[in-house]
Amino acid sequence: MRAVRARRAPRVPAGVPRLETASASDGAALAGLRVRHHTFFGAPPREPGGGGRPRVAFLGAPFDLGTTLRPGARFGPEAVRAASAWWQYARDDAAPGSSGRAADGRPAEGWYDLDCRRWILRGVSMADWGDVRITPTDLTANLDRITAGVRAILDAGSLPVVVGGDHAVTYPAIRAFAGRGPLHIVQLDSHQDFNDERHGVRFGHGNVMRRASELPFVTGITQIGLRSLQKYTDTLDAARRYGLRTVSASELRRGGPRAAAAAVPAGVRCYLTLDIDALDIASAPGTGTPEPGGLMFTEMRDAARAIARRCRVVGVDLVEVSPPYDWAEVTARAAARLLLDVLSAIFDSPGGPIPKRPPRAGAGRRR
Numbered sequence: 001m002r003a004v005r006a007r008r009a010p011r012v013p014a015g016v017p018r019l020e021t022a023s024a025s026d027g028a029a030l031a032g033l034r035v036r037h038h039t040f041f042g043a044p045p046r047e048p049g050g051g052g053r054p055r056v057a058f059l060g061a062p063f064d065l066g067t068t069l070r071p072g073a074r075f076g077p078e079a080v081r082a083a084s085a086w087w088q089y090a091r092d093d094a095a096p097g098s099s100g101r102a103a104d105g106r107p108a109e110g111w112y113d114l115d116c117r118r119w120i121l122r123g124v125s126m127a128d129w130g131d132v133r134i135t136p137t138d139l140t141a142n143l144d145r146i147t148a149g150v151r152a153i154l155d156a157g158s159l160p161v162v163v164g165g166d167h168a169v170t171y172p173a174i175r176a177f178a179g180r181g182p183l184h185i186v187q188l189d190s191h192q193d194f195n196d197e198r199h200g201v202r203f204g205h206g207n208v209m210r211r212a213s214e215l216p217f218v219t220g221i222t223q224i225g226l227r228s229l230q231k232y233t234d235t236l237d238a239a240r241r242y243g244l245r246t247v248s249a250s251e252l253r254r255g256g257p258r259a260a261a262a263a264v265p266a267g268v269r270c271y272l273t274l275d276i277d278a279l280d281i282a283s284a285p286g287t288g289t290p291e292p293g294g295l296m297f298t299e300m301r302d303a304a305r306a307i308a309r310r311c312r313v314v315g316v317d318l319v320e321v322s323p324p325y326d327w328a329e330v331t332a333r334a335a336a337r338l339l340l341d342v343l344s345a346i347f348d349s350p351g352g353p354i355p356k357r358p359p360r361a362g363a364g365r366r367r
């Protein structure tokens, strides 16, 4: 290896302008430079005033004050945004005005899925609504702002996709559906999150499904992928009394993802909450409370897809991605791809949540 010679200006390859000498004539070269701000899948940010009515609206909830033991999920939204850059909503070599962005009023390009052999999410416009502002120690205000954000998305007529944050963000998200009709909650998770209170805590990530079960418009809860060890008989009793529908990780593996999805009542209005720790600890190490014995990516994805086709999904969240425990973006990347696959099952299926434009030519319907 050659020694590096000091005190010599680096050689600039021919044709690359030095920035300090760039002039108007270098416009073409400068056009190749960009400051990159990640949004989910490179989708455009929310338009001022909330116009444009994208069919999917992503909302980051960088909140992890509900976490037991290992915090870090507050960094989840940014990590999933960065990982999602691999799957760009619009090609960045497209000419301005033909980028397929919702802001242009043009259809989204979608992606061709080589596994499914069809286009997915073609014409499904998306926007990144940014993150809910989270302030230290103020639990009530933080949860209220999450509710307000989801409510605003619903008022805009878009499908809210909340990216956490720990699982505590799900309760304020579900609360935003008050007054909009009955809701069945489907939870993919290794834990039940059904504790009433521990040490006086009622809104942590381990209480979230209990709080959801108390909402008058929540008609039932189905939990899929369970396998954690439960210590509290009062929680087990409460789960039985409430009538939680449960499919354990082993049951899913034995019966397959479609059979697991059949535990969900067909045709219900459904809020789908995806805890990334439903995946096995090896498939998703970057999470606060990982559990061995979990699902492979394809098992979680296929179960979520089957649920999305069986029900009318009106809200989605993906929680508990915790980048400090991740490596090689394994977890963040799995989370981002899971979102695309679930959204495809929602929007590329007959009877999606929001009235659709007619299917475009070439947009295959195979599944």
Ligand SMILES: [Mn+2]
Residues within 6 Å of the ligand: 167, 189, 190, 191, 193, 205, 275
């Ligand atoms: Mn959970």
